[in-house]
Every structure is written in structure tokens, then in C-alpha cells.
Amino acid sequence: MKKNIGIIGSGIAGLHLAYALRNEFDITIIERHTSEEIRKGRIMSTQVHFGSTRSREERFNMPKWEEQSLIESIHIMIGNQKLFAGMLQEPASSVDQRLYYAHSMKDLDEKGVSFRREKVDNESAKALLEKFDLIIDCSGKNGPLFPFPLETELSPFPAPQRKCIVGYFAGIKANEPPGVSVTVLPGLGEMFEIPSMTEQGPVTILFIMAIPKSDLDVFKGMKNGEEFTCKMSDAVQRFFPHVYKRMDMEKFKLCDENGYLQTAITPVIRKPYLMVHDKLVVGCGDSVFLNDPITGQGCNLSSFCAEQLCETLIEWKHSKWDGEMGESYWKRTKQYVKEVTEWTNAMIGPLPEHVVQLLMQGAQDQDKANEIAQWFADPTTAFEAFFSRMNV
Numbered sequence: 001m002k003k004n005i006g007i008i009g010s011g012i013a014g015l016h017l018a019y020a021l022r023n024e025f026d027i028t029i030i031e032r033h034t035s036e037e038i039r040k041g042r043i044m045s046t047q048v049h050f051g052s053t054r055s056r057e058e059r060f061n062m063p064k065w066e067e068q069s070l071i072e073s074i075h076i077m078i079g080n081q082k083l084f085a086g087m088l089q090e091p092a093s094s095v096d097q098r099l100y101y102a103h104s105m106k107d108l109d110e111k112g113v114s115f116r117r118e119k120v121d122n123e124s125a126k127a128l129l130e131k132f133d134l135i136i137d138c139s140g141k142n143g144p145l146f147p148f149p150l151e152t153e154l155s156p157f158p159a160p161q162r163k164c165i166v167g168y169f170a171g172i173k174a175n176e177p178p179g180v181s182v183t184v185l186p187g188l189g190e191m192f193e194i195p196s197m198t199e200q201g202p203v204t205i206l207f208i209m210a211i212p213k214s215d216l217d218v219f220k221g222m223k224n225g226e227e228f229t230c231k232m233s234d235a236v237q238r239f240f241p242h243v244y245k246r247m248d249m250e251k252f253k254l255c256d257e258n259g260y261l262q263t264a265i266t267p268v269i270r271k272p273y274l275m276v277h278d279k280l281v282v283g284c285g286d287s288v289f290l291n292d293p294i295t296g297q298g299c300n301l302s303s304f305c306a307e308q309l310c311e312t313l314i315e316w317k318h319s320k321w322d323g324e325m326g327e328s329y330w331k332r333t334k335q336y337v338k339e340v341t342e343w344t345n346a347m348i349g350p351l352p353e354h355v356v357q358l359l360m361q362g363a364q365d366q367d368k369a370n371e372i373a374q375w376f377a378d379p380t381t382a383f384e385a386f387f388s389r390m391n392v
């Protein structure tokens with residue numbers, strides 16, 4: 001008989017795991033929302049799936065998306081000075097998570113994965129342990145549902161370091177070559193511009209990360225999408241005039257009434273396993289590895305860790321699932337989690353001088369610019385660039 005696994009949450013982590021494991025184990029996804037509620041609901045995030053994540057999606061036979069959403073480059077600006085557009089080695093893609101999650105849930109349902117609609121709380125989570133050989137907590141940033149131990153060294157912030165302000169908009173002319181644009185305003189925050197695909201067609205995401213209480217932290221008390229859109233247009237005109245130039249104010253509007261979001265995240269990293277009443281529980285994705293979105297690594301880290309957990313479970317398929325297996329999963333992921341997290345945390349503060357120098361070199365040298373773009377696709381290279389010189 002196949003072992004049975006309960007996955008709480010059908011986000012990036014839960015979906016990757018369900019696709020990856022469905023042929024080896026009996027999978028049940030326990031999710032608080034139906035696919036229709038997700039499809040019609042509020043946007044949840046921004047997202048860029050880099051080459052390695054797209055390869056994993058292919059490996060696990062996850063749904064394919066239209067080519068039109070491909071992202072080829074990363075544009076970097078500091079203040080109003082354009083430094084460069086670095087080319088990615090492999091294209092990336094960005095599909096609205098409402099569409100991605102809802103479509104994948106339906107597809108998995110048709111492929112025989114069981115779904116249970118339930119908002120799990122700490123009590124019901126414990127009860128689930130009795131019904132499954134293993135529970136995987138993929139409840140995302142609202143989790144975790146189990147007390148996974150804190151990794152103190154990787155969790156230095158007691159409070160959010162940015163206010164996240166996101167809108168999915170029509171009416172913005174794309175940058176060339178097609179790519180993600182990052183504008184850093186020292187002392188104020190950042191803006192990410194991301195071409196994406198939604199159910200309504202292509203959009204441009206405007207994602208402002210405002211340092212709390214700075215002059216960019218102006219999105220307070222927004223009551224509806226209209227107010228949000230007006231405020232975004234004012235903020236872009238004032239702080240990001242190079243983006244404003246590409247906005248057609250006749251056409252500038254949210255892709256739908258739920259296409260905006262304001263949130264703030266306190267980054268927290270936890271050891272992704274624990275024993276509850278002699279039973280192993282593991283965590284995957286934001287529930288255990290929650291970083292600030294400033295480096296755009298959340299989906300990619302969730303996807304990476306889902307693959308490592310999948311490899312671990314298959315390797316231990318015929319053995320007892322206990323703390324030793326949990327440790328084996330953590331050993332596979334720890335170094336990567338550490339590198340992504342330390343790079344991300346370094347990006348939150350003022351950039352180190354040697355990194356500013358590297359960015360300036362990127363403005364003169366296309367190979368260097370391409371290397372910097374690749375930091376986002378392969379964050380271990382960013383970690384190396386940020387920290388190897390400091391250790392000399």
C-alpha cells in the first residue's frame with residue numbers, strides 16, 4: 001500500500017509537491033480556498049519563475065504557460081540613473097498566482113489528487129497527524145501551523161523592513177528588452193516593474209517596497225482600487241518619472257478590482273521539521289523559509305525546497321519517516337536557504353560599497369551586467385558576490 005501524505009496549502013510549495021509526489025504516494029491537499037475563490041480573489045503576490053524553477057515545473061509535469069509572459073532581462077536603475085539591462089541565461093516567466101494556483105488545482109483534481117476544503121488551525125493540524133503518514137505544512141506566510149524551531153541567526157528582523165504595495169496594471173508601455181526593472185531609491189525603498197500574464201491578458205506589475213515612515217510610505221488608508229490607482233499614479237510621477245513617461249493615463253487602470261495588494265512581511269527562517277507525539281511533520285515554502293520579497297526569491301526557494309523534499313521522501317520511501325529523515329531534508333536545503341536569506345537580508349540595508357562598484361561596472365561592461373542579472377536566477381552567485389570579498 002502507498003504511504004499517504006497530507007499537504008496543507010496549495011501554493012507554490014504545495015502544488016510542486018503534489019505534482020512531484022502524486023505517482024509515488026497517495027496525496028491529499030487540504031486548502032482553505034476553492035480554486036474558484038482563488039481565481040476570483042485578491043492578488044497574493046508578485047512572482048518571477050526563473051529558469052531553474054521552470055525546469056522543475058517541466059520535470060514535475062506541471063501546467064505550461066503561454067510564451068508571451070517570458071522575461072529575458074533585468075534592468076537596474078539607481079535613483080533616476082539607468083545603469084544597465086543584464087540578460088538572463090534562460091528566460092523567466094510571471095503568471096498571476098490566482099491563475100496559476102486555480103488552474104493547477106483543477107488539473108491535479110482531474111489527475112486524481114484529493115482535495116479537502118478546510119481552514120486548518122493549530123488544533124485541527126494535530127488531529128490531521130493521525131490520518132496521514134506525513135503532514136507537510138505548506139501554509140505560506142500565514143503559517144506555520146506547527147511550532148518549527150526558529151533559526152535565530154537567519155532571522156535578524158523583529159518587524160517588517162518594507163511596506164509592500166502591489167498593483168497589476170494595464171496601460172504601461174513595456175521596457176525593452178522585455179524584463180524586470182528594478183529601481184533603487186536609497187533611503188526610500190525600491191520599485192519593481194514586472195511584465196506578467198493574468199486571466200485578463202498581459203499586465204505590468206508595479207511593486208513598490210517602501211521603507212516604513214520614509215517619504216515613499218504614502219499608501220495609507222486606501223479604501224478601494226480607484227483610490228489605490230490614483231495614489232500609485234501620483235507616487236510613480238513623483239518618485240519614478242522614468243516609469244511615468246511610459247504610462248498612458250487614458251489606459252492606466254488595474255486589471256480587475258482585486259488586482260492590488262498592500263502587505264508587510266517579517267522575514268523568519270525555521271528548521272523545517274519537528275516531531276509531534278512521535279510523528280514527523282515537515283514544512284516547505286514560506287511557512288518555514290519566509291524572506292523579504294526584495295530579491296524575488298520566494299517562489300524559487302519554495303520550488304527548490306519542494307524538489308529537495310521530494311527527493312528525500314522518495315529516497316526514504318521504504319524506511320521509517322522520523323527525525324532522521326527530517327534532518328536529511330534540512331541538510332539538503334540548509335546551505336541554499338542560508339545563501340538566499342543572507343543575500344536577501346543584505347539587500348534590505350544600504351548596499352555594500354563593493355556591490356555598488358560591481359553595479360557601476362555593469363554599466364560599462366555588458367558581460368558584468370549579465371552576471372548581475374544572473375544573481376536573481378542563481379542566488380548562490382549573488383551570495384558569492386556580496387560576501388566572498390568581505391571574508392578576504
Ligand SMILES: Cc1cc2nc3c(=O)[nH]c(=O)nc-3n(C[C@H](O)[C@H](O)[C@H](O)COP(=O)(O)OP(=O)(O)OC[C@H]3O[C@@H](n4cnc5c(N)ncnc54)[C@H](O)[C@@H]3O)c2cc1C
Binds near residue numbers: 012046140293
Ligand atoms: C508582495 C509580495 C511580493 C512577492 N514577490 C515575489 C517575487 O517577485 N518573486 C518570488 O519568487 N516570490 C515573491 N514573493 C513570495 C512568494 O509569493 C512566496 O514565496 C510564495 O508564494 C510561497 O509559496 P508557498 O506555497 O509557500 O505559500 P503561498 O503561495 O502563500 O500558499 C499558501 C497556501 O496555503 C493556504 N493556506 C494558508 N493557511 C492555511 C490554513 N490554515 N489552512 C488551509 N490552507 C491554508 C493558502 O490559501 C495558500 O493557497 C512575494 C511575496 C509578496 C507578499
